[in-house]
Amino acid sequence: MRTDALIEALAADGAKPRRFLRVFSVALAVAAAAGAGVFLMMLKPRANFLAVASSSMRYDLKLLVGLILAVTAAFALSRIARPGASRRGANLALLLAPAALAIGVLAEMAVVPQSEWVARLVGTNAGFCMVHIPLISLAPLGVILFAMRSGAADSPTRAGALAGLAAGGLAASLYAVFCNQDSPLFVAVWYVAGVLATAAIGAAMGSRLLRW
Structure with missing residues (x-):
């Protein structure tokens, strides 16, 4: 059967999308x-994370950006895995996290002297951050990719990349609870x-695991 014909057949079968959404919803909970x-x-969480969360907009922003990315990428995945589902809203939603982070960066640059920008961007644990976000994301990524196999993504590589963004956003929010670097400049880079990096891993895995 040709790919186009298979996609049309899947789109016409209302039971398969409903079954996928059930599987995918459970998978997201397991991934989290x-x-x-x-x-x-x-x-482990930083010692003062509850106090900082209630008093620092910078800290709250880095948590929020990761969560927004995880949610919007998961939403985009739920659309891409169902042939015929509209993706316009999902694609626009993916811009929310970058937009929020960009606003945070601009606000930081407006209130912090230019002489401090580089120091805030570099921080003190950039390498640790870059390594641990992908490490934390690997288990959630595996769960999401497994669930995606019950769908019918027409672009396995894109689906894998979106799975990586969802897992990476979740991992970034979790890592933020530990990290004491709260500047949006640091977050925007590291x-x-x-x-x-997680999205790239997801794309590579998706191109193989989600092919049909």
Whole structure:
């Protein structure tokens, strides 16, 4: 059967999308639990994270950006895995996390002297950040990719990349609970690098695991 014909057949079968959404919803919950478990095995929340969360907009922003990315990427995945589903809203939603981070960076640059920009961008644990975000994301990524096999993504590589963004966003938020570098400048470089590395891993895995 040709790919186009198979996609049309799947789109016409209402039971398959519903079954996929059930599987995918459970997988997201398992992925979140797996990510939290890996985080707690490897790291721990910073000592004052509750106090900082209630008083620092910078800290709240880095948590929020990761969560927004995880949610919007998961939403995009739920569309791409269902042939015929509209993707316009999902594609636009993916811009929310970068937009929020960009606003945070501009606000930081407006209130912090230019002489401090480089120091805030470099931080003190950039390498640690870049390594641990992908590490925390691997278990959630595996769970999401496994669930995606019950769907019918027409672009396995794109689906894998989106799975990487979802897992990377979750991992970034979890890592943020540990990290004491709260500047949006730091997040925009090193957190983003870790998430993009996860997306690249997801794309490579998806191109193989989600092919049909």
